[in-house]
Amino acid sequence: MFKREELNVDGVKTVVHSAGAGEAVVFLHGAGTIDGFDFMAPWAEKFRVIAPYHPGFGESGDDATFTDLHDYVMHYLELFDVLKLDTVNLVGLSLGGYLAAKFCSEHGHRVKKLVLIAPAGIIDPQHPILDVLAVPGDQIVCLLASNFEVIKKRLPEKPDLDFIGARYRESGTVARLFWEHPTDPKFMRYLHRIKVPTLIVWGDEDKIVPVQHADTWRKLVPHADIRIYKGAGHLVHLEKPEAADAIAKFLS
Amino acid sequence: MAQQLRFNCMHFMPYAHLPENHRDYKSVWVTLSNKHYDPEKGHALYQRYLAELVLADQLGYDAVVVNEHHNTVYSMMATPNLIAAALVPQTKRARICVWGTPPNLMLPNRLAEEYAILDVMSNGRLEVAFPLGTGMEYWANPVSPATARDKFRESLKIILQAWTADGPTTHYGTHYTYRFLNPWPRPMQRPHPPCYIVGTGSPETIDIAAEYGFGYASVFVTQERCRELNDNLRKRAGDFGHTIRPEQLPILTFVYVAETEERARQEYVPHLKAFFEDYVRTTPQYLAPPGYLSVDQLKIRAAGADKMHGGFDFDLISKSFFIAVGTPEKVADRLGSWAEWMGSSHINAVMHVADMPHWKTVKNLTLFAEEVMPRLRRGAAQQIAAE
Numbered sequence: 001m002f003k004r005e006e007l008n009v010d011g012v013k014t015v016v017h018s019a020g021a022g023e024a025v026v027f028l029h030g031a032g033t034i035d036g037f038d039f040m041a042p043w044a045e046k047f048r049v050i051a052p053y054h055p056g057f058g059e060s061g062d063d064a065t066f067t068d069l070h071d072y073v074m075h076y077l078e079l080f081d082v083l084k085l086d087t088v089n090l091v092g093l094s095l096g097g098y099l100a101a102k103f104c105s106e107h108g109h110r111v112k113k114l115v116l117i118a119p120a121g122i123i124d125p126q127h128p129i130l131d132v133l134a135v136p137g138d139q140i141v142c143l144l145a146s147n148f149e150v151i152k153k154r155l156p157e158k159p160d161l162d163f164i165g166a167r168y169r170e171s172g173t174v175a176r177l178f179w180e181h182p183t184d185p186k187f188m189r190y191l192h193r194i195k196v197p198t199l200i201v202w203g204d205e206d207k208i209v210p211v212q213h214a215d216t217w218r219k220l221v222p223h224a225d226i227r228i229y230k231g232a233g234h235l236v237h238l239e240k241p242e243a244a245d246a247i248a249k250f251l252s
Numbered sequence: 253m254a255q256q257l258r259f260n261c262m263h264f265m266p267y268a269h270l271p272e273n274h275r276d277y278k279s280v281w282v283t284l285s286n287k288h289y290d291p292e293k294g295h296a297l298y299q300r301y302l303a304e305l306v307l308a309d310q311l312g313y314d315a316v317v318v319n320e321h322h323n324t325v326y327s328m329m330a331t332p333n334l335i336a337a338a339l340v341p342q343t344k345r346a347r348i349c350v351w352g353t354p355p356n357l358m359l360p361n362r363l364a365e366e367y368a369i370l371d372v373m374s375n376g377r378l379e380v381a382f383p384l385g386t387g388m389e390y391w392a393n394p395v396s397p398a399t400a401r402d403k404f405r406e407s408l409k410i411i412l413q414a415w416t417a418d419g420p421t422t423h424y425g426t427h428y429t430y431r432f433l434n435p436w437p438r439p440m441q442r443p444h445p446p447c448y449i450v451g452t453g454s455p456e457t458i459d460i461a462a463e464y465g466f467g468y469a470s471v472f473v474t475q476e477r478c479r480e481l482n483d484n485l486r487k488r489a490g491d492f493g494h495t496i497r498p499e500q501l502p503i504l505t506f507v508y509v510a511e512t513e514e515r516a517r518q519e520y521v522p523h524l525k526a527f528f529e530d531y532v533r534t535t536p537q538y539l540a541p542p543g544y545l546s547v548d549q550l551k552i553r554a555a556g557a558d559k560m561h562g563g564f565d566f567d568l569i570s571k572s573f574f575i576a577v578g579t580p581e582k583v584a585d586r587l588g589s590w591a592e593w594m595g596s597s598h599i600n601a602v603m604h605v606a607d608m609p610h611w612k613t614v615k616n617l618t619l620f621a622e623e624v625m626p627r628l629r630r631g632a633a634q635q636i637a638a639e
Contacts, residue, residue, distance in 0.1 A: 064402075067399065133541075133542055136535075136537045161551045161554055161555060162551075164550070164551070164554050165547045165548075165550055165551045165554075166547075168540070168542070168545075168547060168550045169547045171542035171543070172398050172542045172543030172544075172547075173398075173543075174542060175396055175397060175398035175541070175542035175543040176396065176398040176399065176543055179396035179397065179398060179542070179543070180394060180395070180396045
């Protein structure tokens with residue numbers, strides 16, 4: 001049901017999958033793409049759902065000059081211009097949540113509502129985020145969800161060279177951004193500039209970005225509606241249908 | 253055309269006291285705890301290894317070679333310039349080759365300075381090689397593997413500028429800024445010490461050597477692959493107006509000489525086996541940190557890793573790599589024919605591996621110097637005279 005479009009965004013090949021009509025809901029994926037975006041399919045009845053691949057991930061092209069998360073903020077400003085979207089509802093997962101929050105703190109007037117799923121970006125020495133650059137990919141996959149079935153069905157039975165190469169490419173993109181500076185001490189400082197309605201969802205068994213980070217978000221974005229789902233891991237929106245429903249309801 | 257051959261003695265200086273249960277750990281690089289490093293044993297090994305390189309100088313080797321690795325039993329030379337500095341006053345004739353420090357892992361001015369100091373102290377005996385470093389080095393250093401190649405190129409440019417242009421000069425680049433690039437001292441050799449690029453033959457590293465007209469020190473590649481990359485470099489260097497000379501293409505070879513073939517194998521093979529099975533043992537993740545390889549290169553390596561099975565097989569490995577083990581006649585014959593086949597006049601011989609004891613190293617060094625080197629030199633001299 002998703003329509004695939006290949007766009008040129010300021011010289012970067014950008015692949016966007018979209019479905020439905022109405023207000024735009026843009027999903028910013030995390031540091032990998034195996035989890036997909038099909039969870040948004042039911043939303044297409046009410047919204048124009050848009051799932052772009054970030055440069056350096058999935059079907060989009062590479063740009064070696066993207067060395068900072070801010071390059072991605074600029075990329076999405078450009079993409080929204082190309083798509084003629086004045087304002088969007090922004091849904092970001094993990095690294096994509098970090099990006100969505102950063103985008104919103106800088107360009108809040110382009111965002112209607114903000115949804116963050118287990119967002120990265122918070123510095124909490126007591127509860128450090130998993131260093132995905134240090135952990136082998138096959139181990140990370142096992143840490144993504146409490147119910148492994150939700151991710152297992154998206155994995156090949158035996159990873160072939162193309163699959164291995166695609167994962168290596170995406171980890172290289174992440175390294176380009178975060179190897180030397182995994183965190184940005186200034187990110188949290190400007191989060192108070194997020195003024196739009198905000199929903200944050202988290203699984204209380206998240207092994208990638210600890211759920212304790214929700215406390216910091218509560219302090220920095222006090223108006224955010226924060227919902228914690230019991231028994232769910234990092235991919236809470238895939239594990240708990242009620243989490244995906246809550247997002248859809250919030251956006252409506 | 254016959255050429256006088258040049259002989260290096262290369263040393264990896266391993267920490268040869270692996271913990272008994274080392275195979276319980278997934279790698280002897282990056283994460284094997286340094287609690288297993290005993291400084292007392294380390295001291296004895298440094299004394300011994302330095303003496304072996306000094307002996308090589310006395311025996312008439314043309315050069316001694318050291319290199320850099322981090323977080324590993326494979327090498328005790330995390331900062332090879334210190335080792336080179338220790339060798340300077342103890343050696344007289346041999347060239348001192350630091351092959352070398354990845355230029356992107358160190359401040360470029362500092363590397364230019366250290367190399368210049370070594371060159372001046374040794375009265376112009378320094379040679380340097382620039383490696384990108386193995387993937388493992390990036391887990392040990394605060395430098396991104398994803399931007400490593402770009403940073404490598406920029407650092408190399410700064411080092412050459414520091415050596416060749418009268419200072420102060422400036423450099424405003426992507427990774428480094430120099431307002432007054434003006435290192436004292438300058439190197440003794442003009443325009444600069446002989447330089448090589450180190451690599452496994454990737455198009456990226458071949459291109460850097462070609463562009464600068466540098467030599468190319470290939471590591472851990474098969475005979476066929478090494479010949480192919482030498483050809484590639486000669487061709488590619490031509491595009492940049494450079495001619496690569498035979499001495500710029502060192503052949504990395506593992507050498508052991510003894511009285512008989514059987515004895516050579518008996519004395520050497522267990523150590524070579526330990527080298528390949530234990531001292532280079534690491535994980536695919538450490539070998540290829542994110543962004544270190546292009547996706548195509550990663551796939552080639554992943555496909556290769558699939559095909560590797562079974563343990564160490566000396567005969568198999570001797571057929572595909574440059575490994576010369578046996579009587580002086582046989583070793584001389586192999587090295588001589590490789591040099592001719594490869595269009596190289598430069599033998600870079602690893603004379604000690606893994607846990608090889610001192611007596612074997614001394615025996616190997618001595619027999620090679622007294623029985624192999626003269627054979628090859630005589631042969632070349634006769635050929636040159638005939639020509």
